[in-house]
Structures are given as C-alpha cells and as structure tokens.
Amino acid sequence: MLATSVQELKLGSFQTTLGRVVDQSQMKISIDEISETARKVHVELPEEKVNRHLKKAYRQLNRTAKVRGFRPGKVPLAILKRQYADQVNHEVGLELVNETLMEALEQTDIEAVGQSDLDREPLQEGEPFRYSFMVEVKPEVVVKDYKKIPVQRKQLVVNEEEVDAELELRRQANSYLKSLEEPRPIQQGDHAVLDFKAFAEGKPVPDGEATGFHLEVGGNRFNPEFETKLIGASKGEQREIEVTFPADYGNKNLAGKNATFQVEIKDIKEQGLPELDDEFAKNLGDFDNLKDLRTTVRQELESRKGDQIDAEVWTQILDELISRNPFDVPQSMVEQELQRMLDTIRYRLSAQNLTLEQAGMDEETFKERNREPAERRVRGTFLLEKIADQESLEISDEEVEQGLHRSAKDMNQSYEQVRDFYQNSNLMEPYKRQLMEEKVINFLRDHADMTEVEEAASGPGEDKSKREERS
DSSP states (O other): OEEEEGGGGTOOOTTSOOOOOOOGGGOEEEEEEEETTEEEEEEEEOHHHHHHHHHHHHHHHHHHOOOTTSOTTOOOHHHHHHHHHHHHHHHHHHHHHHHHHHHHHHHHTOOEEEOOEEEEOOOOTTSOEEEEEEEEEOOOOOOOSOSSOEEEEEOOOOOHHHHHHHHHHHHHHTOEEEEOSSOOOOOTTOEEEEEEEEEETTEEEEEEEEEEEEEETTSOSSOHHHHHTTTTOOTTOEEEEEEEOOTTOSOTTTTTOEEEEEEEEEEEEEEEOOOSSHHHHHHHSSOSSHHHHHHHHHHHHHHHHHHHHHHHHHHHHHHHHHHHSOOOOOHHHHHHHHHHHHHHHHHHHHTTTOOTTTTTOOHHHHHHHHHHHHHHHHHHHHHHHHHHHHTTOOOOHHHHHHHHHHHHHHTTOOHHHHHHHHHHTTOHHHHHHHHHHHHHHHHHHHTSEEEEEOOOOOOHHHHHHHHHHHO
C-alpha cells in the first residue's frame, strides 16, 4: 500500500466543520478501534466512481498531452493509457481521497482531534479503490470521586519584611543604567554591551552571533564561565573567550563542546538606584507619600499570595483527580499544547532579544522536558470538560458579560473594546470555554474537603519564581 501524508492532500484539520452529505451507497466504511484514543477508518469506493474519475482525467489530459504524431485532443485513449497510466492513477487516487475522506469521516460520526498518515492501495481501472486513515479521538471519560477531595490550604500571611522586600524590588525595577563616568574594567554586577561570534570545532555556531548584546556580568543568565572571563575587560577591547559546555547543555550545537567566543566590548554600564522616599512613591503613581505606597504594596501582596494559594489548592485537586481517573490522552493534543508552550517561551525570549538557542535550549530538548507538563494540561482540560457535562454546568450570558467587565478592568480598556475584540476575532467561544474552566475549578474547590494549615510567610522573590513556573 502507498503511504501518503494527510497534510500532503491539503485537508487541513479534522476539526473542520462538515456540511456535505454523500449517499452512503457510494462508499463502504468500516472502523477499527485501535485504542481508547485511536481509530482506523477503512473506505472502499465503487469501481463506477473510479472509472468516472479516470475517464474525466484522461479527457482533460488529452487536451494538453504532447504525443508525437498527434495533435492535442486527438491522441487515442489507448496511447494515453500506455504512456500516462501510472501518473493518472496516482493523481486520481489522491483526488478521490481528497473528495471523499471528510465525507467518510462525517458518516462515521467520529469527532477527530488529530491528523495521521493515510494508506491507499494502488488505483486500478475497473476495480474498487480502497484506502484507510488513522484519526485520534477524545477518550470516553466518566469522572468519578471528584467531590470531597482532601486539600490543605495555607493561611494567607504577609509580614513587614515581605513588604520591605517588595519595595526594594520596585526600587531595583526603577533602576537605570548609565555608561561609566570614569573609565575602568568590567566588574561583577556591571552590564556589558557586546558584539560576539561563537565557534565550535573551528566552525561558526548556528545562531551563535549577536550584536549589541546586553549582559549582566554575574547574573548567570548566559553562561557563568563566559561572564567570569569578561571581568577585567575594558571598553573597546577585543577578547577571545573559551568556554566548555556540559554534555547535557540545552543547545545541541554546543553540548559537550569547547566553544570560542570572539568578543568586542562596546560599552560598560553600571546601575543607579533611586532613593526609597516620598518622592519615589509619587513618581510611581497616585501616591501622596511612601506610607500610601506601602499600603498598596501590602494589598497587592495579599492578592498575589491569595492567587498563589488558590493555585496550590487546584494543583492538589488536579493531582488527585488524575490519580483517581486514569485514561489515555491523544498525543496530537499533547503536541499542540507543547507547540503552544514553545510559542509562548519564544515570545517571551524575543522581548529580551534572545532566541531559544541563545537561551541554551533547542526545540527538541524543550519538548522533551515539557512533555509531561503538557500531557498534564491536556488531562486537566478533559477532566474539567467532563465534570462540566456531568454536573450540567453552563455559562450564562450574564456570566459572560461579567467576565468581559473583569477582563476590561484588568486590561485597562472599556467593556465595549474588549467585547468587540473577542467578537471580531472569533474568540468568544474560546473565552466562554475559559470561563467554564474557571467555573468548574471553583466548583471543585467549593466541594473539596479543605483544611487550613499554618505556614511561615515567604518572600516575594519566591512568589515570583513560583508564578513563573505556573505560567
């Protein structure tokens, strides 16, 4: 059998809305259940349909075929078949699959969520044409034991030390970089502006070149050894730096290799910090003095830690739900989630003028490390959908309106702007699904067996790192 990619046939996603209906007598369909999430669909088309398409194909070919001794349109059919049969049979086979695959899928009532390879038998005149294809489907899940899940909820505590630490973070965030007033070599904590080219085994490293690259020396955001060897360099100096990368380094172009960086120091900058006083508070926003700013910071920390505690509660609930309700998930949906995660991290890195490779990672390694979290997210989505169905939960028009008002406030836009954006971008249905997920999560929290526990307050730096892990 010939293996053909469904994508080659330009069929697009199987989630396309189907509108055409074909007489089932025109094709025979059978389905094999391969697994909980996989189906193999077999299609057989009658010889009459095959012959009609072949006749049409040869008629069109006759208009353009160039055969010595015959004018276009006058080539005998037997000669066309002798010279072009293999090509015509191949193209007609693809045409028949394109024409009937989605119709066959519609007749099966399968709600497919992923694409797969397609197998087809060689097409022959006067014989039925057969092909088969694999699709992934959502698993049939009945969620059990999702109420009274035991959960420990931490008490919300914000102390003065945390407020002080957060204010210092804001002071650091409002720092500024300035070129050195008096020339001196690079020190720990300086910000160096570099041009560099990387070489491994004497060859340029793909994506290993940067111009105007800003690097905090000692920040360990690039390569600790590289940063250390910048110390002592002066503005305008060209320096060759050798670095050994570990075997498990994320960028496979550099993993386990000795790399040489040709570096030029374009500038050296140092950090300046504003004083933490009433003037600083006034410059940050609508604050009369530093006391007003402290009050607002405390409120924000309480809200932030409340969100973190809620997220930790949900993590406990989801862990228990997954443990109590094992099922297979379609790998195509896991791949889609991995791609979404990859697109998100690339977007964040681009804001720092970094590529994935410059951050010490490549696409394959990223997906390997994040496959388990992606699969967990897909499982969570299935569980929430099924619980919503089992509890007959719905999102009312009033709840949509309330959600849009909240979004408008968060984005500092008008309700009408946010509503029109979702409507004009065809994002209203995804937005409703998001609201439904939130509703189910709140339902599960309300029905959990909650125990409040004490915990010492942690610093905002730790809160920030945990938020980044969840995002």
